[in-house]
Amino acid sequence: MLITILFYIGIIAESMSCAVAAGRYKVDLFGVFFISFVAALGGGSIRDVLFNHYPLAWVENPNYVIVVIISAFIATRIIGFIQRLKFFFLTLDALGLAVFSVIGAKIVIGMGYGLTHAIIAAMITGSLGGVLRDLFCNTIPLIFQKELYAVVAMACGAIYWFAYPYLxxxxxxxxxxxxxxxxxxxxxxxxxxxxxxxxxxxxx
Amino acid sequence: MLITILFYIGIIAESMSCAVAAGRYKVDLFGVFFISFVAALGGGSIRDVLFNHYPLAWVENPNYVIVVIISAFIATRIIGFIQRLKFFFLTLDALGLAVFSVIGAKIVIGMGYGLTHAIIAAMITGSLGGVLRDLFCNTIPLIFQKELYAVVAMACGAIYWFAYPYLxxxxxxxxxxxxxxxxxxxxxxxxxxxxxxxxxxxxx
Amino acid sequence: MLITILFYIGIIAESMSCAVAAGRYKVDLFGVFFISFVAALGGGSIRDVLFNHYPLAWVENPNYVIVVIISAFIATRIIGFIQRLKFFFLTLDALGLAVFSVIGAKIVIGMGYGLTHAIIAAMITGSLGGVLRDLFCNTIPLIFQKELYAVVAMACGAIYWFAYPYLxxxxxxxxxxxxxxxxxxxxxxxxxxxxxxxxxxxxx
Structure with missing residues (x-):
């Protein structure tokens, strides 16, 4: 329940900050939706395809797609507002990163995999969406240069794996x-x- | 039957116009084949992977691959000719877009999915090939800036979904x-x- | 047995030369690991996803991931040394290309597919890792411009397909x-x- 709410916060934060980032390039409204979708749901999709975990979350529950598109659309209407709230969105993004990473680890642990897989799945879920987004925007992926993004994701995978048998x-x-x-x-x-x-x- | 013919027209048109586009970059003959393949069959492949619809069309029927490669090869021999026939190829490409989109919608409807999925599958099948092609050519994907490409694909998905129970x-x-x-x-x-x-x- | 040793040599060679290549761009240590992973294991992963051949090699045997990361890490410590041994690594890379291609052909032949599929799978396994690596580094993929890389991979697929019933x-x-x-x-x-x-x- 709480994880669902956090997941929604995560995809809303991801798609809104992405929509703003997409504005830096000359993309049309569809491009903004597409890039926001990839950033918010792409990491989880890659994880599910690589680990053969079907159906994908957004195929099973297309509401996620609709939430992402509405969030991205709202973001394009209030770009100036979002830019002034940059720290607020960085905070939401940090929350989203942690939530996505834990969800990734939970899913592969639920499939019977161990520590290494939990770390990899957390990394993929938490940070590959941003890699894809940067690919589509034709830049060297920011996470290869940014503050510990992927490291935090992997740490989440490891921490969850060690913690859940006890807690x-x-x-x-x-x-x-x-x-x-x-x-x-x-x-x-x-x-x-x-x-x-x-x-x-x-x-x- | 008619849809098969249209599908062949679609992949031939896609791979020929792609081969010409690839010539703008310094790629070798293999690169031309690869990019044409991705443009003609990549959208459908991504749809099948995301929706767990195996085997992929070109794995089941490798003739598609051969047709794409032959078309691309012919295109490299008659680049000047194709450029003079630009409007003819734009027309074929428009036909291909509509055909691919309807095929995408049909497949996921056949798997039991509803309207949202039909629209998404039509969009993926009709327009992601072009996104991949542009990625490999290292440019910001054209469909994020081009005339309603993805919107037409999505409209096809929706129209087909509403029309097929009646017609x-x-x-x-x-x-x-x-x-x-x-x-x-x-x-x-x-x-x-x-x-x-x-x-x-x-x-x- | 021999093929396993050759496979390890292949992924070590790939990840080390990749780690050096990644240094040409400003990427952090995680970026180096990620790009090395993609180059060494990405081609095989794409093949397995496209041909529905689960679980992926590195999901089944996560040692591969650990070997790649350790190799990439060592490479970043001895970049100058590796650059002086450029020909040695080109040789290892050539060996890796042949090994990966044959493995790709073997897998789809083992799934019951024929010549065309063996050629395609060899090409994907042998050369797509390098395409992905170049995508992430934001350049036009080198194999589209490089000496017969993909052609050698495809030739390996065809040769193996013709040879194994006899030899x-x-x-x-x-x-x-x-x-x-x-x-x-x-x-x-x-x-x-x-x-x-x-x-x-x-x-x-």
Whole structure:
């Protein structure tokens, strides 16, 4: 129940901030919807296709698609407003990241897989939507350069996997989301990121 | 039967115009084949993977692949000729769009899905091939900026869904293809497109 | 057994040379891992999704993921060393290409498919990983411009299909890998490539 509400918050936050990002490129209204859809539901779709987990969430429940499109449409009407609320949306996005990652881990654990799979599924669900979005906008994916986005997603997968046998599914979910959310906000605040790999200097 | 002929016309038109488009970038002959394949059969493949509809059309019937490759090869031999016949190919492409979209809708309706799914499947089948093609050519996908391409695809899905219980599958197919084709030609002729979303001006 | 060892050599070679290539763009450590994973295991994953061959290799055996990540990490520590050994890695990559292609052909032949499918599966397994890698790095895929990469992969699929009824699976595998490897090395040495298709001059 709570996870459903959080999931809706996650896809709304994703599609709204994406719709704003899409405005940076010259795309039409359909492009905005499409990119928002990919960002909000693409990560979970890739996970389900790779792990053979059918039907996909939005095929089973097309309301998700409708919510994404309405959110993206509203976002295009209030772009200036959203830009002034940038921190609010960063916060929602951090929440969405944690929620998506935990959902990803829960699904593959429910299919009988172990720790490595939970980490990979959390990473795919939490961060691949953003990779796809950047692909379609023709830029090098931001998550390869951004503050710990994928690392937080993977951490959520691992934390949930260790926590749920002790705490039960519900409390483990809440605790993991909280930790993931805090990690992400700290990474944003202190601009913590992974080392950039470059060719120029030899590392050995 | 008629739909099969139209499908062949669709993939031939797609792969030929694609092969010409690929020539704008420095790609080799294999690249031309690959991009033509993706444009002609990629949308349907994504639909089948997302809706768990196996085997994919071209896996079941590899003749499609051979037709695409031969068409693309011929196109590279007669590029100048095709460019002079630009309007003829735009017409074939409009027909292909309508045919692909109706096929997409038919398949998911045949799997027991409803209106929303028919619209989404029509959109995926009719227009995602072009999105993939543009991705591989490293440009922002044209359909996000082009005259109503995806909108026509979605309209076909909806029209077919409303029409087939009354008109039967065959007549509904023909009527939908006709309407979709006319919509697309009108959009091209009058350069009708969706509003472009931009950041510069606030819309609210 | 031998094929498993060769497969490990293939994914190690792919992920190491990829990690070095990723350094040309400003990506962080996660980006390096992700792109290496896609290059080493992406082609096989696409093949399995398109041919409905579940579970994917790395889902069934997550050791592959760990090997890829460790190889990529080591590569980032010894970039200068790898660059001096460029020819050694080109050789490993040529071996990997042949191995991946044969594995792709074997899998779909094992599913009951024929020659066309063997060629397509070999092409997908051997060369799509590199296409994906280039997509994520935001360049026009190199294999569309590079020495016979995809052609060697397809040739491996065809050779294996013709050879295995006569030679048995094991010897056919070895022979095909050898021929594919030699083809690729010759193509590199003499810079043999497919004709580039361009718009400028009319070919007819």
């Amino acid at each position: 039960g599914e519900d409390i483990a979910t809440m605790v993991t989301i909280l930790i993931g959310f805090v990690m992400r906000m700290i990474a944003i605040k202190y601009k913590i990121s992974l080392p950039i790999v470059t060719l120029e200097k030899e590392n050995s | 039967g599958e065959d007549i509904a197919t023909m009527v939908t293809i006709l309407i979709g084709f006319v919509m697309r030609m009108i959009a091209i002729k009058y350069k009708i497109s969706l509003p472009i979303v931009t950041l510069e001006k606030e819309n609210s | 048995g699976e094991d010897i056919a595998t070895m022979v095909t890998i050898l021929i594919g490897f030699v083809m690729r090395m010759i193509a590199i040495k003499y810079k043999i490539s497919l004709p580039i298709v361009t718009l400028e001059k009319e070919n007819s």
